[in-house]
Amino acid sequence: MLGARRHRGSRADASYAVVWANLRKRYPDLRTLLVAGASRRDDPTAAALALSEAIVRFDNATVLVMVLDSAMQDRREPESASPSVTVIGALSPDQVRIALSNQRDTVDVSIVVAPAPQTAVDCIAVAGAADAAILVATAGRTPSAEATLAAELLRQTGLPPAAAVLLGAPARRSPQPAPARPRPSAAQGQAIAELRRA
Amino acid sequence: MRAANRNTVTGLLKRRRAWILAIVAACVAAAELITVLTPPSYAASALMAIDQRATSPSADLNATMTTGQLLAAHDIKMAATPTVLNRVCADAGDPCDADALKDRVAVATVKGTDLLSVTVTDASPARAAQLANLLAEKLVEQVRFEVANALKPTKAYLDGELASLRKDMADKAAPVNLLQSQYTAVYTRREAVAEQEARLDGGLSLVQGAAAPAVPAAPDPKRDLLAGLAIGLVVALLVALIVDRIDTRIYDADRLSEATAAELVVAC
Numbered sequence: 223m224l225g226a227r228r229h230r231g232s233r234a235d236a237s238y239a240v241v242w243a244n245l246r247k248r249y250p251d252l253r254t255l256l257v258a259g260a261s262r263r264d265d266p267t268a269a270a271l272a273l274s275e276a277i278v279r280f281d282n283a284t285v286l287v288m289v290l291d292s293a294m295q296d297r298r299e300p301e302s303a304s305p306s307v308t309v310i311g312a313l314s315p316d317q318v319r320i321a322l323s324n325q326r327d328t329v330d331v332s333i334v335v336a337p338a339p340q341t342a343v344d345c346i347a348v349a350g351a352a353d354a355a356i357l358v359a360t361a362g363r364t365p366s367a368e369a370t371l372a373a374e375l376l377r378q379t380g381l382p383p384a385a386a387v388l389l390g391a392p393a394r395r396s397p398q399p400a401p402a403r404p405r406p407s408a409a410q411g412q413a414i415a416e417l418r419r420a
Numbered sequence: 421m422r423a424a425n426r427n428t429v430t431g432l433l434k435r436r437r438a439w440i441l442a443i444v445a446a447c448v449a450a451a452e453l454i455t456v457l458t459p460p461s462y463a464a465s466a467l468m469a470i471d472q473r474a475t476s477p478s479a480d481l482n483a484t485m486t487t488g489q490l491l492a493a494h495d496i497k498m499a500a501t502p503t504v505l506n507r508v509c510a511d512a513g514d515p516c517d518a519d520a521l522k523d524r525v526a527v528a529t530v531k532g533t534d535l536l537s538v539t540v541t542d543a544s545p546a547r548a549a550q551l552a553n554l555l556a557e558k559l560v561e562q563v564r565f566e567v568a569n570a571l572k573p574t575k576a577y578l579d580g581e582l583a584s585l586r587k588d589m590a591d592k593a594a595p596v597n598l599l600q601s602q603y604t605a606v607y608t609r610r611e612a613v614a615e616q617e618a619r620l621d622g623g624l625s626l627v628q629g630a631a632a633p634a635v636p637a638a639p640d641p642k643r644d645l646l647a648g649l650a651i652g653l654v655v656a657l658l659v660a661l662i663v664d665r666i667d668t669r670i671y672d673a674d675r676l677s678e679a680t681a682a683e684l685v686v687a688c
Binding site for chain 1: 673
């Protein structure tokens, strides 16, 4: 059981690395990535964090993950174990846009986590600032029609989904204990504080 | 990447395993419940033999077999008639209803033999054996009654002829030689009828009486369990197919690729 879980974890890591490698090849100037749910039942935050860690491992880059307030389903502050990943939660689309412009020089890749475009306009509102989009679906949970609608809405926004990620079956997505949150650097902390004030 | 298994039986079984397990478990539980709640009933059987040559001893094999089948069908039908069942109930003692008894009687040929099995089920093993034996006995009586009834006119006619010839011989109404030869001919026919009656009377006989069964015929826990399991599996598979048909949720990367038309689809 434990072996299977470990195998599953390493397979997921490889899958996220594949996604990043593919995106980097197709979008050489990719700086901002939108990770959105495919339906109201999907939580894209876990996929965004896993992808950010894949980016760090793959490119040794600094990554800023911004989670829209409307995308925080369980209202828990998301965290990352990697010191190169900064996570900011509960932001509005305006705050995301400001952060993107402010952090352009300090982070290599920004990931914006948004809910499904059909569930909140926030996703559409930040889509214009992203270079590529990823839809996150959950096996056995995401209705096919919802995923189609989400992809179509992104396409109409001018940001067709570059990739889609299917997370494992709901039963296997048992909540894992959150890893110890790395202390943000002084510069990062100041940036976050300014962003919150904005 | 996850292998696409939407259209495979294995994929269906994996996706709907909860449904399948629940339905099979429910059916097995229902079977067990039926087993527990069903009062035990005992089946006692008496064996009877049908003499296939009873009607025509000189007939060939095919004719004999056909006759045997006809006799068996006749006896099977006869066993369930109110006439026979009422006689059984009359002798059975305890409260006995012919209509109710009819549903608990099963008469059938033993495959590949000329034997007839008379089975009666009852809540009491002794009572089941008693009723089965009574039914066999009354069936034999009924067959004999029918034979006697069928030959009665012939016998009456021949007996009348013999009496008339005896009277003529006593009165010397005709030449003695002529009357004697007529008498002999009629007497021979009368003997033939008597012999036929005796043969037909033995057309159905009791071979082995019913004994009180030690174990109930129903419920049969093993059979009920297997039936519940089989029914559960069939129903579960049908339900799984139907649920899978109406379920539009995404289960694999192929389906997600179809839905989003994204260039890259991965399962994590």
